[in-house]
Amino acid sequence: MYKNRLKELMLERNISNHKLAKETTISRQAISKIKNNEFHDISVNVLTELLEYFDVSFNEFGTIYTREECLRALLPDKGFNHKNLDLLESLFSENLRISCKYHPYSSEQCLNIWSKGYFKKFSFSGNMRINTSLYGLTFEITDFDLYKKSENFHFDDFYNFYKKFIIQLEHYALTLGFTQIVINVNSYTDKDLDTRLEPRKVNSKDLNFLTNNYKYSNRENELIKTSIIKKRGYIEHSDNDSYQKIKSEKERINNYVDCLNHLTFFEKEQKRISMFSEGNIYSDHDTKKFIKPLNSEFIPKEKLEKDVKRRWGW
Incomplete structure (x- = not known):
């Protein structure tokens, strides 16, 4: 399981859902889902765009958890x-x-x-x-x-x-x-x-x-x-x-x-x-x-x- 840090990154950089959606091809609905559920399943295309937008690596954007670690x-x-x-x-x-x-x-x-x-x-x-x-x-x-x-x-x-x-x-x-x-x-x-x-x-x-x-x-x-x-x-x-x-x-x-x-x-x-x-x-x-x-x-x-x-x- 992959735990994302989207909510944390948006707060750090004072980025709203509207602003992120406007400056990327990701819909506000998709942003809300990922932001409000840190374990939400993210497609490769969306994840790639988020990494480029925030200029962070895969490991900086989130953490891979085993089932036991997640629990x-x-x-x-x-x-x-x-x-x-x-x-x-x-x-x-x-x-x-x-x-x-x-x-x-x-x-x-x-x-x-x-x-x-x-x-x-x-x-x-x-x-x-x-x-x-x-x-x-x-x-x-x-x-x-x-x-x-x-x-x-x-x-x-x-x-x-x-x-x-x-x-x-x-x-x-x-x-x-x-x-x-x-x-x-x-x-x-x-x-x-x-x-x-x-x-x-x-x-x-x-x-x-x-x-x-x-x-x-x-x-x-x-x-x-x-x-x-x-x-x-x-x-x-x-x-x-x-x-x-x-x-x-x-x-x-x-x-x-x-x-x-x-x-x-x-x-x-x-x-x-x-x-x-x-x-x-x-x-x-x-x-x-x-x-x-x-x-x-x-x-x-x-x-x-x-x-x-x-x-x-x-």
Whole structure:
């Protein structure tokens, strides 16, 4: 990762965004992005022009950081320290009326979180970590499971709690200045169909049916999670080239199946399995990463969907 000093150089020489844009071919929008995000990805042409304009060398304009060095440089403000955990607890307390237990580890880069014992209707646990990309720090939810403890609950309350929990994590990441949030979703074994499946977005009627009529398991957890994050604008990412090529076809089949309202949930799943088989589409059971930019000015959607291997170093 390359950390630029554009903001510092502009302050030293009293150069405004307007002046720099006027005296170069770089747009004010591009200047603002680089200036406000010191780890922003800079094209060779733009970098060359900036070096010439400020009459500095590559090493004088910025510093190359390894992933570990980047984390050490940025973690003091964004790690899971007491101050930031107080912020997270306040978000949960004020908006969800819950309290959690926290266990930071790996030099405050990772966090284990779980609900306190008096939480009556649901229990949950999860793991989060701070990662890096060419755009800066990523807030990643590596694992999160919400379970019902009581049969005496309404599905809408359960679903809305899950959604609000994710929203609070987004607020936390945005407040601390992370450029993106990532949520991992896992494949699950459907014991009723005796097969392993990738989760898909499922309509609320089918989710309601599953949670009210079957023992809550990884299937329901991953389906609810996937349904919520897709509605909230998360983009599925994979560094597997073969999977990228068939992702759109899988999405088409999943959306088609979900609209077959005359079928039960399990009939839809059997239809999905059949269509995958007919199209020679095989499931990828690796963990899926769903990405949401927290500042669309820094990370345009188009950039998330191209140059996958070059841009994402998980």
